[in-house]
Amino acid sequence: MVHPVPEIEVTADLARTLLREQHPDLADLPLTWAGTGWDNALWRVGEHLAARFPVRAVSAPLVVHEQRWLPVLAPLLPVDVPTPVRVGVPSSTYPWAWSVVPWFDAVAAHHTPVAGRSAWAPALADVFAALHRPAPDDAPVNPYRGVPVAPREQPLRERLDRLGLPEADRVLERWRDLAAAPAWDGPAVWLHGDPHPANLLVHDGVLRAVIDFGDVTSGDPASDLSTAWLTFDADGRAAFRERLATDDATWRRAQAWALHMAVVLQMHPVDHPTLAEIGRHGIAQALAD
Missing domain, CATH: 3.90.1200.10 (Aminoglycoside phosphotransferase (APH), C-terminal lobe)
Incomplete structure:
Protein backbone atom coordinates (compact mmCIF):
# COMPACT_ATOMS: atom_id res chain seq x y z
CA MET A 1 0.00 0.00 0.00
CA VAL A 2 2.36 2.67 -1.28
CA HIS A 3 1.93 5.85 -3.24
CA PRO A 4 2.48 5.19 -6.97
CA VAL A 5 5.84 6.53 -8.04
CA PRO A 6 5.54 9.46 -10.47
CA GLU A 7 6.67 8.45 -13.91
CA ILE A 8 7.87 11.99 -14.52
CA GLU A 9 9.18 14.43 -11.92
CA VAL A 10 7.90 17.87 -12.85
CA THR A 11 10.64 20.15 -11.55
CA ALA A 12 10.67 23.93 -11.61
CA ASP A 13 13.04 23.76 -14.60
CA LEU A 14 10.69 21.49 -16.54
CA ALA A 15 7.63 23.60 -15.69
CA ARG A 16 9.39 26.77 -16.78
CA THR A 17 10.67 25.13 -19.96
CA LEU A 18 7.15 24.06 -20.91
CA LEU A 19 5.80 27.53 -20.22
CA ARG A 20 8.57 29.10 -22.27
CA GLU A 21 7.95 26.71 -25.17
CA GLN A 22 4.17 27.03 -25.29
CA HIS A 23 3.11 30.09 -23.27
CA PRO A 24 6.15 32.38 -23.24
CA ASP A 25 4.25 35.34 -21.80
CA LEU A 26 3.92 33.35 -18.55
CA ALA A 27 7.43 31.93 -18.46
CA ASP A 28 9.06 34.67 -16.38
CA LEU A 29 6.42 34.74 -13.63
CA PRO A 30 7.47 33.36 -10.22
CA LEU A 31 7.01 29.59 -9.89
CA THR A 32 6.11 28.06 -6.54
CA TRP A 33 5.62 24.34 -6.00
CA ALA A 34 2.12 23.75 -4.60
CA GLY A 35 2.28 19.98 -4.21
CA THR A 36 2.36 16.67 -6.08
CA GLY A 37 -0.61 14.41 -5.55
CA TRP A 38 -1.63 11.01 -6.76
CA ASP A 39 -2.01 12.14 -10.36
CA ASN A 40 -0.69 15.66 -10.86
CA ALA A 41 2.02 18.11 -9.91
CA LEU A 42 0.84 21.66 -9.27
CA TRP A 43 3.00 24.76 -9.70
CA ARG A 44 1.70 28.20 -8.83
CA VAL A 45 2.45 30.65 -11.63
CA GLY A 46 2.62 34.23 -10.42
CA GLU A 47 -0.22 35.28 -8.13
CA HIS A 48 -3.28 34.26 -10.10
CA LEU A 49 -2.50 31.07 -12.05
CA ALA A 50 -1.37 27.49 -11.54
CA ALA A 51 0.08 24.93 -13.96
CA ARG A 52 -1.17 21.37 -13.56
CA PHE A 53 0.93 18.53 -14.96
CA PRO A 54 0.06 14.81 -14.94
CA VAL A 55 2.84 12.70 -13.42
CA ARG A 56 1.61 9.30 -14.63
CA ALA A 57 0.31 8.12 -17.99
CA VAL A 58 -2.87 6.77 -16.43
CA SER A 59 -3.76 10.24 -15.14
CA ALA A 60 -3.07 12.08 -18.38
CA PRO A 61 -6.60 11.53 -19.80
CA LEU A 62 -8.09 13.17 -16.70
CA VAL A 63 -6.57 16.51 -17.64
CA VAL A 64 -7.95 16.12 -21.16
CA HIS A 65 -11.42 15.53 -19.68
CA GLU A 66 -11.15 18.79 -17.76
CA GLN A 67 -9.97 20.67 -20.83
CA ARG A 68 -12.87 19.33 -22.87
CA TRP A 69 -15.72 19.57 -20.39
CA LEU A 70 -15.06 22.27 -17.80
CA PRO A 71 -15.77 25.07 -20.30
CA VAL A 72 -19.17 23.41 -20.82
CA LEU A 73 -19.95 22.84 -17.13
CA ALA A 74 -18.51 25.98 -15.55
CA PRO A 75 -21.31 28.34 -16.73
CA LEU A 76 -23.87 26.05 -15.08
CA LEU A 77 -22.34 26.16 -11.61
CA PRO A 78 -22.77 28.71 -8.80
CA VAL A 79 -19.12 28.50 -7.64
CA ASP A 80 -15.78 28.77 -9.38
CA VAL A 81 -14.14 25.76 -10.99
CA PRO A 82 -10.61 25.46 -12.46
CA THR A 83 -11.52 25.92 -16.11
CA PRO A 84 -8.23 25.90 -18.05
CA VAL A 85 -7.20 29.35 -19.24
CA ARG A 86 -4.30 27.90 -21.26
CA VAL A 87 -3.81 24.43 -22.69
CA GLY A 88 -0.48 22.66 -22.94
CA VAL A 89 0.09 19.95 -25.53
CA PRO A 90 2.49 16.99 -25.65
CA SER A 91 5.95 17.85 -26.92
CA SER A 92 9.48 16.51 -27.09
CA THR A 93 9.96 17.85 -23.56
CA TYR A 94 6.90 16.32 -21.92
CA PRO A 95 4.56 13.59 -23.27
CA TRP A 96 1.09 14.61 -22.06
CA ALA A 97 -1.44 17.42 -22.18
CA TRP A 98 -1.30 19.89 -19.28
CA SER A 99 -3.21 22.97 -18.20
CA VAL A 100 -2.86 26.44 -16.77
CA VAL A 101 -5.80 27.12 -14.47
CA PRO A 102 -6.89 29.89 -12.09
CA TRP A 103 -5.34 29.97 -8.63
CA PHE A 104 -8.06 30.38 -6.02
CA ASP A 105 -7.38 32.30 -2.82
CA ALA A 106 -8.90 29.70 -0.54
Missing part, protein backbone atom coordinates in the same frame (compact mmCIF):
# COMPACT_ATOMS: atom_id res chain seq x y z
CA VAL A 107 -8.16 26.71 1.69
CA ALA A 108 -9.23 23.11 1.18
CA ALA A 109 -12.23 22.29 3.35
CA HIS A 110 -10.47 19.42 5.12
CA HIS A 111 -8.25 22.05 6.79
CA THR A 112 -11.33 23.67 8.39
CA PRO A 113 -13.29 22.54 11.49
CA VAL A 114 -16.04 20.08 10.57
CA ALA A 115 -18.70 21.94 12.56
CA GLY A 116 -18.01 25.14 10.64
CA ARG A 117 -18.72 23.48 7.31
CA SER A 118 -22.45 23.36 8.02
CA ALA A 119 -22.66 27.04 7.08
CA TRP A 120 -21.93 26.26 3.43
CA ALA A 121 -23.62 22.86 3.18
CA PRO A 122 -26.60 24.40 1.31
CA ALA A 123 -24.18 26.06 -1.12
CA LEU A 124 -22.62 22.69 -1.94
CA ALA A 125 -26.10 21.26 -2.42
CA ASP A 126 -26.74 24.07 -4.92
CA VAL A 127 -23.62 23.01 -6.83
CA PHE A 128 -24.95 19.47 -7.22
CA ALA A 129 -28.45 20.68 -8.05
CA ALA A 130 -26.93 22.66 -10.92
CA LEU A 131 -24.49 19.96 -12.02
CA HIS A 132 -26.70 16.88 -11.84
CA ARG A 133 -28.52 17.38 -15.11
CA PRO A 134 -28.69 14.88 -17.99
CA ALA A 135 -25.30 14.38 -19.60
CA PRO A 136 -24.68 13.79 -23.32
CA ASP A 137 -23.81 10.36 -24.67
CA ASP A 138 -20.17 11.37 -25.17
CA ALA A 139 -19.59 12.29 -21.52
CA PRO A 140 -16.43 10.64 -20.13
CA VAL A 141 -16.83 7.07 -18.92
CA ASN A 142 -15.64 6.23 -15.40
CA PRO A 143 -16.16 2.62 -14.26
CA TYR A 144 -15.77 3.61 -10.59
CA ARG A 145 -18.24 6.51 -10.28
CA GLY A 146 -21.93 6.82 -11.03
CA VAL A 147 -22.30 3.06 -11.47
CA PRO A 148 -24.46 0.72 -9.35
CA VAL A 149 -22.97 0.42 -5.88
CA ALA A 150 -24.16 -3.11 -5.09
CA PRO A 151 -21.53 -4.87 -7.30
CA ARG A 152 -18.77 -3.14 -5.28
CA GLU A 153 -18.99 -5.67 -2.42
CA GLN A 154 -16.02 -7.82 -3.41
CA PRO A 155 -13.49 -4.96 -3.67
CA LEU A 156 -14.92 -3.50 -0.46
CA ARG A 157 -14.40 -6.81 1.35
CA GLU A 158 -10.85 -7.09 0.03
CA ARG A 159 -9.95 -3.59 1.21
CA LEU A 160 -11.50 -4.17 4.61
CA ASP A 161 -9.44 -7.34 4.96
CA ARG A 162 -6.25 -5.49 4.03
CA LEU A 163 -6.94 -2.61 6.41
CA GLY A 164 -7.96 -4.75 9.36
CA LEU A 165 -10.36 -2.09 10.65
CA PRO A 166 -11.88 -2.96 14.03
CA GLU A 167 -15.31 -1.91 12.73
CA ALA A 168 -14.99 -3.89 9.48
CA ASP A 169 -17.92 -6.21 10.22
CA ARG A 170 -20.18 -3.25 11.03
CA VAL A 171 -19.10 -1.45 7.86
CA LEU A 172 -19.85 -4.45 5.67
CA GLU A 173 -23.20 -5.17 7.33
CA ARG A 174 -24.32 -1.56 7.09
CA TRP A 175 -23.05 -1.26 3.52
CA ARG A 176 -25.03 -4.34 2.43
CA ASP A 177 -28.22 -2.93 3.93
CA LEU A 178 -27.74 0.44 2.22
CA ALA A 179 -26.64 -1.01 -1.13
CA ALA A 180 -29.90 -2.94 -1.33
CA ALA A 181 -31.75 0.33 -1.93
CA PRO A 182 -33.61 0.60 -5.26
CA ALA A 183 -31.31 1.36 -8.17
CA TRP A 184 -31.18 4.70 -9.98
CA ASP A 185 -33.81 4.74 -12.71
CA GLY A 186 -33.29 8.26 -14.00
CA PRO A 187 -31.10 9.57 -16.81
CA ALA A 188 -27.32 9.53 -16.52
CA VAL A 189 -26.50 12.94 -15.04
CA TRP A 190 -23.25 14.88 -14.94
CA LEU A 191 -21.06 13.99 -11.95
CA HIS A 192 -18.00 15.62 -10.45
CA GLY A 193 -16.71 12.16 -9.54
CA ASP A 194 -14.54 12.96 -6.51
CA PRO A 195 -16.07 15.74 -4.36
CA HIS A 196 -14.41 14.91 -1.03
CA PRO A 197 -13.43 17.86 1.21
CA ALA A 198 -9.88 18.11 -0.16
CA ASN A 199 -11.49 19.15 -3.48
CA LEU A 200 -13.76 21.79 -1.93
CA LEU A 201 -12.19 25.21 -1.38
CA VAL A 202 -13.40 27.62 1.29
CA HIS A 203 -12.67 31.29 1.91
CA ASP A 204 -13.93 33.25 4.91
CA GLY A 205 -16.37 30.48 5.79
CA VAL A 206 -17.91 30.43 2.30
CA LEU A 207 -17.64 27.74 -0.38
CA ARG A 208 -15.30 29.37 -2.88
CA ALA A 209 -14.63 26.71 -5.52
CA VAL A 210 -14.89 23.04 -6.43
CA ILE A 211 -11.72 21.65 -7.99
CA ASP A 212 -10.25 18.48 -9.52
CA PHE A 213 -12.82 17.44 -12.11
CA GLY A 214 -10.53 14.75 -13.56
CA ASP A 215 -13.02 12.02 -12.64
CA VAL A 216 -15.91 13.86 -14.31
CA THR A 217 -18.41 11.37 -15.68
CA SER A 218 -22.13 10.64 -15.77
CA GLY A 219 -24.51 8.25 -14.06
CA ASP A 220 -26.23 7.86 -10.70
CA PRO A 221 -25.84 11.04 -8.61
CA ALA A 222 -25.52 8.98 -5.41
CA SER A 223 -21.75 8.63 -5.73
CA ASP A 224 -21.32 12.42 -5.65
CA LEU A 225 -23.71 12.78 -2.72
CA SER A 226 -21.50 10.51 -0.63
CA THR A 227 -19.62 13.67 0.29
CA ALA A 228 -22.41 14.39 2.79
CA TRP A 229 -20.71 11.88 5.13
CA LEU A 230 -17.12 12.55 4.09
CA THR A 231 -17.41 16.32 4.54
CA PHE A 232 -20.06 17.16 7.13
CA ASP A 233 -21.32 16.23 10.57
CA ALA A 234 -24.98 15.42 11.25
CA ASP A 235 -26.03 19.09 11.24
CA GLY A 236 -24.26 19.87 7.99
CA ARG A 237 -25.63 16.73 6.41
CA ALA A 238 -29.18 17.65 7.41
CA ALA A 239 -28.80 21.11 5.85
CA PHE A 240 -27.29 19.59 2.72
CA ARG A 241 -30.08 17.05 2.29
CA GLU A 242 -32.85 19.53 3.04
CA ARG A 243 -31.59 21.83 0.30
CA LEU A 244 -31.39 18.97 -2.22
CA ALA A 245 -34.67 17.27 -1.25
CA THR A 246 -33.08 13.93 -2.19
CA ASP A 247 -35.32 10.85 -2.29
CA ASP A 248 -34.73 8.09 0.27
CA ALA A 249 -33.37 5.51 -2.18
CA THR A 250 -30.75 7.89 -3.58
CA TRP A 251 -29.77 8.96 -0.06
CA ARG A 252 -29.29 5.33 0.99
CA ARG A 253 -27.15 4.58 -2.06
CA ALA A 254 -25.15 7.72 -1.30
CA GLN A 255 -24.52 6.48 2.23
CA ALA A 256 -23.39 3.12 0.83
CA TRP A 257 -21.00 4.99 -1.48
CA ALA A 258 -19.76 6.98 1.51
CA LEU A 259 -18.76 3.80 3.31
CA HIS A 260 -17.12 2.43 0.17
CA MET A 261 -15.17 5.62 -0.56
CA ALA A 262 -14.22 6.12 3.09
CA VAL A 263 -12.54 2.72 3.02
CA VAL A 264 -10.76 3.52 -0.25
CA LEU A 265 -9.45 6.80 1.22
CA GLN A 266 -7.78 4.91 4.06
CA MET A 267 -5.80 2.56 1.83
CA HIS A 268 -2.63 4.71 1.87
CA PRO A 269 -2.42 6.25 5.36
CA VAL A 270 1.33 6.95 5.25
CA ASP A 271 1.47 8.64 1.85
CA HIS A 272 -1.96 10.28 2.12
CA PRO A 273 -2.68 10.98 5.80
CA THR A 274 -5.17 13.71 4.90
CA LEU A 275 -7.26 11.35 2.77
CA ALA A 276 -7.03 8.67 5.45
CA GLU A 277 -8.41 11.09 8.01
CA ILE A 278 -11.27 12.01 5.67
CA GLY A 279 -11.96 8.29 5.35
CA ARG A 280 -12.02 7.75 9.11
CA HIS A 281 -14.43 10.65 9.50
CA GLY A 282 -16.64 9.27 6.72
CA ILE A 283 -16.90 5.84 8.32
CA ALA A 284 -17.73 7.29 11.73
CA GLN A 285 -20.44 9.51 10.22
CA ALA A 286 -21.96 6.80 8.00
CA LEU A 287 -22.09 4.28 10.85
CA ALA A 288 -23.64 6.84 13.18
CA ASP A 289 -26.57 7.63 10.87
Whole structure:
Protein backbone atom coordinates (compact mmCIF):
# COMPACT_ATOMS: atom_id res chain seq x y z
CA MET A 1 0.00 0.00 0.00
CA VAL A 2 2.36 2.67 -1.28
CA HIS A 3 1.93 5.85 -3.24
CA PRO A 4 2.48 5.19 -6.97
CA VAL A 5 5.84 6.53 -8.04
CA PRO A 6 5.54 9.46 -10.47
CA GLU A 7 6.67 8.45 -13.91
CA ILE A 8 7.87 11.99 -14.52
CA GLU A 9 9.18 14.43 -11.92
CA VAL A 10 7.90 17.87 -12.85
CA THR A 11 10.64 20.15 -11.55
CA ALA A 12 10.67 23.93 -11.61
CA ASP A 13 13.04 23.76 -14.60
CA LEU A 14 10.69 21.49 -16.54
CA ALA A 15 7.63 23.60 -15.69
CA ARG A 16 9.39 26.77 -16.78
CA THR A 17 10.67 25.13 -19.96
CA LEU A 18 7.15 24.06 -20.91
CA LEU A 19 5.80 27.53 -20.22
CA ARG A 20 8.57 29.10 -22.27
CA GLU A 21 7.95 26.71 -25.17
CA GLN A 22 4.17 27.03 -25.29
CA HIS A 23 3.11 30.09 -23.27
CA PRO A 24 6.15 32.38 -23.24
CA ASP A 25 4.25 35.34 -21.80
CA LEU A 26 3.92 33.35 -18.55
CA ALA A 27 7.43 31.93 -18.46
CA ASP A 28 9.06 34.67 -16.38
CA LEU A 29 6.42 34.74 -13.63
CA PRO A 30 7.47 33.36 -10.22
CA LEU A 31 7.01 29.59 -9.89
CA THR A 32 6.11 28.06 -6.54
CA TRP A 33 5.62 24.34 -6.00
CA ALA A 34 2.12 23.75 -4.60
CA GLY A 35 2.28 19.98 -4.21
CA THR A 36 2.36 16.67 -6.08
CA GLY A 37 -0.61 14.41 -5.55
CA TRP A 38 -1.63 11.01 -6.76
CA ASP A 39 -2.01 12.14 -10.36
CA ASN A 40 -0.69 15.66 -10.86
CA ALA A 41 2.02 18.11 -9.91
CA LEU A 42 0.84 21.66 -9.27
CA TRP A 43 3.00 24.76 -9.70
CA ARG A 44 1.70 28.20 -8.83
CA VAL A 45 2.45 30.65 -11.63
CA GLY A 46 2.62 34.23 -10.42
CA GLU A 47 -0.22 35.28 -8.13
CA HIS A 48 -3.28 34.26 -10.10
CA LEU A 49 -2.50 31.07 -12.05
CA ALA A 50 -1.37 27.49 -11.54
CA ALA A 51 0.08 24.93 -13.96
CA ARG A 52 -1.17 21.37 -13.56
CA PHE A 53 0.93 18.53 -14.96
CA PRO A 54 0.06 14.81 -14.94
CA VAL A 55 2.84 12.70 -13.42
CA ARG A 56 1.61 9.30 -14.63
CA ALA A 57 0.31 8.12 -17.99
CA VAL A 58 -2.87 6.77 -16.43
CA SER A 59 -3.76 10.24 -15.14
CA ALA A 60 -3.07 12.08 -18.38
CA PRO A 61 -6.60 11.53 -19.80
CA LEU A 62 -8.09 13.17 -16.70
CA VAL A 63 -6.57 16.51 -17.64
CA VAL A 64 -7.95 16.12 -21.16
CA HIS A 65 -11.42 15.53 -19.68
CA GLU A 66 -11.15 18.79 -17.76
CA GLN A 67 -9.97 20.67 -20.83
CA ARG A 68 -12.87 19.33 -22.87
CA TRP A 69 -15.72 19.57 -20.39
CA LEU A 70 -15.06 22.27 -17.80
CA PRO A 71 -15.77 25.07 -20.30
CA VAL A 72 -19.17 23.41 -20.82
CA LEU A 73 -19.95 22.84 -17.13
CA ALA A 74 -18.51 25.98 -15.55
CA PRO A 75 -21.31 28.34 -16.73
CA LEU A 76 -23.87 26.05 -15.08
CA LEU A 77 -22.34 26.16 -11.61
CA PRO A 78 -22.77 28.71 -8.80
CA VAL A 79 -19.12 28.50 -7.64
CA ASP A 80 -15.78 28.77 -9.38
CA VAL A 81 -14.14 25.76 -10.99
CA PRO A 82 -10.61 25.46 -12.46
CA THR A 83 -11.52 25.92 -16.11
CA PRO A 84 -8.23 25.90 -18.05
CA VAL A 85 -7.20 29.35 -19.24
CA ARG A 86 -4.30 27.90 -21.26
CA VAL A 87 -3.81 24.43 -22.69
CA GLY A 88 -0.48 22.66 -22.94
CA VAL A 89 0.09 19.95 -25.53
CA PRO A 90 2.49 16.99 -25.65
CA SER A 91 5.95 17.85 -26.92
CA SER A 92 9.48 16.51 -27.09
CA THR A 93 9.96 17.85 -23.56
CA TYR A 94 6.90 16.32 -21.92
CA PRO A 95 4.56 13.59 -23.27
CA TRP A 96 1.09 14.61 -22.06
CA ALA A 97 -1.44 17.42 -22.18
CA TRP A 98 -1.30 19.89 -19.28
CA SER A 99 -3.21 22.97 -18.20
CA VAL A 100 -2.86 26.44 -16.77
CA VAL A 101 -5.80 27.12 -14.47
CA PRO A 102 -6.89 29.89 -12.09
CA TRP A 103 -5.34 29.97 -8.63
CA PHE A 104 -8.06 30.38 -6.02
CA ASP A 105 -7.38 32.30 -2.82
CA ALA A 106 -8.90 29.70 -0.54
CA VAL A 107 -8.16 26.71 1.69
CA ALA A 108 -9.23 23.11 1.18
CA ALA A 109 -12.23 22.29 3.35
CA HIS A 110 -10.47 19.42 5.12
CA HIS A 111 -8.25 22.05 6.79
CA THR A 112 -11.33 23.67 8.39
CA PRO A 113 -13.29 22.54 11.49
CA VAL A 114 -16.04 20.08 10.57
CA ALA A 115 -18.70 21.94 12.56
CA GLY A 116 -18.01 25.14 10.64
CA ARG A 117 -18.72 23.48 7.31
CA SER A 118 -22.45 23.36 8.02
CA ALA A 119 -22.66 27.04 7.08
CA TRP A 120 -21.93 26.26 3.43
CA ALA A 121 -23.62 22.86 3.18
CA PRO A 122 -26.60 24.40 1.31
CA ALA A 123 -24.18 26.06 -1.12
CA LEU A 124 -22.62 22.69 -1.94
CA ALA A 125 -26.10 21.26 -2.42
CA ASP A 126 -26.74 24.07 -4.92
CA VAL A 127 -23.62 23.01 -6.83
CA PHE A 128 -24.95 19.47 -7.22
CA ALA A 129 -28.45 20.68 -8.05
CA ALA A 130 -26.93 22.66 -10.92
CA LEU A 131 -24.49 19.96 -12.02
CA HIS A 132 -26.70 16.88 -11.84
CA ARG A 133 -28.52 17.38 -15.11
CA PRO A 134 -28.69 14.88 -17.99
CA ALA A 135 -25.30 14.38 -19.60
CA PRO A 136 -24.68 13.79 -23.32
CA ASP A 137 -23.81 10.36 -24.67
CA ASP A 138 -20.17 11.37 -25.17
CA ALA A 139 -19.59 12.29 -21.52
CA PRO A 140 -16.43 10.64 -20.13
CA VAL A 141 -16.83 7.07 -18.92
CA ASN A 142 -15.64 6.23 -15.40
CA PRO A 143 -16.16 2.62 -14.26
CA TYR A 144 -15.77 3.61 -10.59
CA ARG A 145 -18.24 6.51 -10.28
CA GLY A 146 -21.93 6.82 -11.03
CA VAL A 147 -22.30 3.06 -11.47
CA PRO A 148 -24.46 0.72 -9.35
CA VAL A 149 -22.97 0.42 -5.88
CA ALA A 150 -24.16 -3.11 -5.09
CA PRO A 151 -21.53 -4.87 -7.30
CA ARG A 152 -18.77 -3.14 -5.28
CA GLU A 153 -18.99 -5.67 -2.42
CA GLN A 154 -16.02 -7.82 -3.41
CA PRO A 155 -13.49 -4.96 -3.67
CA LEU A 156 -14.92 -3.50 -0.46
CA ARG A 157 -14.40 -6.81 1.35
CA GLU A 158 -10.85 -7.09 0.03
CA ARG A 159 -9.95 -3.59 1.21
CA LEU A 160 -11.50 -4.17 4.61
CA ASP A 161 -9.44 -7.34 4.96
CA ARG A 162 -6.25 -5.49 4.03
CA LEU A 163 -6.94 -2.61 6.41
CA GLY A 164 -7.96 -4.75 9.36
CA LEU A 165 -10.36 -2.09 10.65
CA PRO A 166 -11.88 -2.96 14.03
CA GLU A 167 -15.31 -1.91 12.73
CA ALA A 168 -14.99 -3.89 9.48
CA ASP A 169 -17.92 -6.21 10.22
CA ARG A 170 -20.18 -3.25 11.03
CA VAL A 171 -19.10 -1.45 7.86
CA LEU A 172 -19.85 -4.45 5.67
CA GLU A 173 -23.20 -5.17 7.33
CA ARG A 174 -24.32 -1.56 7.09
CA TRP A 175 -23.05 -1.26 3.52
CA ARG A 176 -25.03 -4.34 2.43
CA ASP A 177 -28.22 -2.93 3.93
CA LEU A 178 -27.74 0.44 2.22
CA ALA A 179 -26.64 -1.01 -1.13
CA ALA A 180 -29.90 -2.94 -1.33
CA ALA A 181 -31.75 0.33 -1.93
CA PRO A 182 -33.61 0.60 -5.26
CA ALA A 183 -31.31 1.36 -8.17
CA TRP A 184 -31.18 4.70 -9.98
CA ASP A 185 -33.81 4.74 -12.71
CA GLY A 186 -33.29 8.26 -14.00
CA PRO A 187 -31.10 9.57 -16.81
CA ALA A 188 -27.32 9.53 -16.52
CA VAL A 189 -26.50 12.94 -15.04
CA TRP A 190 -23.25 14.88 -14.94
CA LEU A 191 -21.06 13.99 -11.95
CA HIS A 192 -18.00 15.62 -10.45
CA GLY A 193 -16.71 12.16 -9.54
CA ASP A 194 -14.54 12.96 -6.51
CA PRO A 195 -16.07 15.74 -4.36
CA HIS A 196 -14.41 14.91 -1.03
CA PRO A 197 -13.43 17.86 1.21
CA ALA A 198 -9.88 18.11 -0.16
CA ASN A 199 -11.49 19.15 -3.48
CA LEU A 200 -13.76 21.79 -1.93
CA LEU A 201 -12.19 25.21 -1.38
CA VAL A 202 -13.40 27.62 1.29
CA HIS A 203 -12.67 31.29 1.91
CA ASP A 204 -13.93 33.25 4.91
CA GLY A 205 -16.37 30.48 5.79
CA VAL A 206 -17.91 30.43 2.30
CA LEU A 207 -17.64 27.74 -0.38
CA ARG A 208 -15.30 29.37 -2.88
CA ALA A 209 -14.63 26.71 -5.52
CA VAL A 210 -14.89 23.04 -6.43
CA ILE A 211 -11.72 21.65 -7.99
CA ASP A 212 -10.25 18.48 -9.52
CA PHE A 213 -12.82 17.44 -12.11
CA GLY A 214 -10.53 14.75 -13.56
CA ASP A 215 -13.02 12.02 -12.64
CA VAL A 216 -15.91 13.86 -14.31
CA THR A 217 -18.41 11.37 -15.68
CA SER A 218 -22.13 10.64 -15.77
CA GLY A 219 -24.51 8.25 -14.06
CA ASP A 220 -26.23 7.86 -10.70
CA PRO A 221 -25.84 11.04 -8.61
CA ALA A 222 -25.52 8.98 -5.41
CA SER A 223 -21.75 8.63 -5.73
CA ASP A 224 -21.32 12.42 -5.65
CA LEU A 225 -23.71 12.78 -2.72
CA SER A 226 -21.50 10.51 -0.63
CA THR A 227 -19.62 13.67 0.29
CA ALA A 228 -22.41 14.39 2.79
CA TRP A 229 -20.71 11.88 5.13
CA LEU A 230 -17.12 12.55 4.09
CA THR A 231 -17.41 16.32 4.54
CA PHE A 232 -20.06 17.16 7.13
CA ASP A 233 -21.32 16.23 10.57
CA ALA A 234 -24.98 15.42 11.25
CA ASP A 235 -26.03 19.09 11.24
CA GLY A 236 -24.26 19.87 7.99
CA ARG A 237 -25.63 16.73 6.41
CA ALA A 238 -29.18 17.65 7.41
CA ALA A 239 -28.80 21.11 5.85
CA PHE A 240 -27.29 19.59 2.72
CA ARG A 241 -30.08 17.05 2.29
CA GLU A 242 -32.85 19.53 3.04
CA ARG A 243 -31.59 21.83 0.30
CA LEU A 244 -31.39 18.97 -2.22
CA ALA A 245 -34.67 17.27 -1.25
CA THR A 246 -33.08 13.93 -2.19
CA ASP A 247 -35.32 10.85 -2.29
CA ASP A 248 -34.73 8.09 0.27
CA ALA A 249 -33.37 5.51 -2.18
CA THR A 250 -30.75 7.89 -3.58
CA TRP A 251 -29.77 8.96 -0.06
CA ARG A 252 -29.29 5.33 0.99
CA ARG A 253 -27.15 4.58 -2.06
CA ALA A 254 -25.15 7.72 -1.30
CA GLN A 255 -24.52 6.48 2.23
CA ALA A 256 -23.39 3.12 0.83
CA TRP A 257 -21.00 4.99 -1.48
CA ALA A 258 -19.76 6.98 1.51
CA LEU A 259 -18.76 3.80 3.31
CA HIS A 260 -17.12 2.43 0.17
CA MET A 261 -15.17 5.62 -0.56
CA ALA A 262 -14.22 6.12 3.09
CA VAL A 263 -12.54 2.72 3.02
CA VAL A 264 -10.76 3.52 -0.25
CA LEU A 265 -9.45 6.80 1.22
CA GLN A 266 -7.78 4.91 4.06
CA MET A 267 -5.80 2.56 1.83
CA HIS A 268 -2.63 4.71 1.87
CA PRO A 269 -2.42 6.25 5.36
CA VAL A 270 1.33 6.95 5.25
CA ASP A 271 1.47 8.64 1.85
CA HIS A 272 -1.96 10.28 2.12
CA PRO A 273 -2.68 10.98 5.80
CA THR A 274 -5.17 13.71 4.90
CA LEU A 275 -7.26 11.35 2.77
CA ALA A 276 -7.03 8.67 5.45
CA GLU A 277 -8.41 11.09 8.01
CA ILE A 278 -11.27 12.01 5.67
CA GLY A 279 -11.96 8.29 5.35
CA ARG A 280 -12.02 7.75 9.11
CA HIS A 281 -14.43 10.65 9.50
CA GLY A 282 -16.64 9.27 6.72
CA ILE A 283 -16.90 5.84 8.32
CA ALA A 284 -17.73 7.29 11.73
CA GLN A 285 -20.44 9.51 10.22
CA ALA A 286 -21.96 6.80 8.00
CA LEU A 287 -22.09 4.28 10.85
CA ALA A 288 -23.64 6.84 13.18
CA ASP A 289 -26.57 7.63 10.87
